[in-house]
Amino acid sequence: QVQLQESGPGLVKPSETLSLTCTVSGGSISSYYWSWIRQPAGKGLEWIGRIYTSGSTNYNPSLKSRVTMSVDTSKNQFSLKLSSVTAADTAVYYCARGTTLAGSYYHDYWGQGTLVTVSS
Amino acid sequence: QSVLTQPPSVSGAPGQRVTISCTGSSSNIGAGSDVHWYQQLPGTAPKLLIYGNSNRPSGVPDRFSGSKSGTSASLAITGLQAEDEADYYCQSYDSSLSGYWVFGGGTKLTVL
Numbered sequence: 748q749v750q751l752q753e754s755g756p757g758l759v760k761p762s763e764t765l766s767l768t769c770t771v772s773g774g775s776i777s778s779y780y781w782s783w784i785r786q787p788a789g790k791g792l793e794w795i796g797r798i799y800t801s802g803s804t805n806y807n808p809s810l811k812s813r814v815t816m817s818v819d820t821s822k823n824q825f826s827l828k829l830s831s832v833t834a835a836d837t838a839v840y841y842c843a844r845g846t847t848l849a850g851s852y853y854h855d856y857w858g859q860g861t862l863v864t865v866s867s
Numbered sequence: 868q869s870v871l872t873q874p875p876s877v878s879g880a881p882g883q884r885v886t887i888s889c890t891g892s893s894s895n896i897g898a899g900s901d902v903h904w905y906q907q908l909p910g911t912a913p914k915l916l917i918y919g920n921s922n923r924p925s926g927v928p929d930r931f932s933g934s935k936s937g938t939s940a941s942l943a944i945t946g947l948q949a950e951d952e953a954d955y956y957c958q959s960y961d962s963s964l965s966g967y968w969v970f971g972g973g974t975k976l977t978v979l
Binding site (some may be wrong): 791794808841858859 | 924
């Protein structure tokens, strides 16, 4: 059973960079896409972006200028960096595995989520 | 404001059937992009419920079904149970801008 676990600081200061890592266990990180998704308190889900194990990325256009994703296959981990954060970036951040099927893309395994608060 | 529109809330009594709509446009569902559905129980991570418009992952009861037509998709839940009370989200691909994956705004299902 594939399991994902997010880790990183729970508090980030405004204008600084949010950094999170997702560790994958119970299966290989190779040959899959891996996504980051966030959810502000009481609100809906927002797709941030995805990375393939080759390092190829796709980002949400609304966040593209501030997002960087990377992958470390030797550690079965992938990471998210979001720069110049503001209070609007306060949310629960989820990592998830993406599966493709006939051109379609969906998230079949999710981490438990980690709350990141942006505050001075 | 998501490009996929869902009703904020729906409700039904135990045993009843409810449907949740997901309305898109010609740049997403209407362009042929598949729709997927997730269930989020209170305080937990979302869980895949339906993929590829109408397919259920192993372990999801057949009380849950999905369909797609034109620029919309629907999730139907029959034989409503108390444990179905949750938030439900649709997800698809939107080809506008440079293309990206998008979630609907979510629907809160209340079991009366």
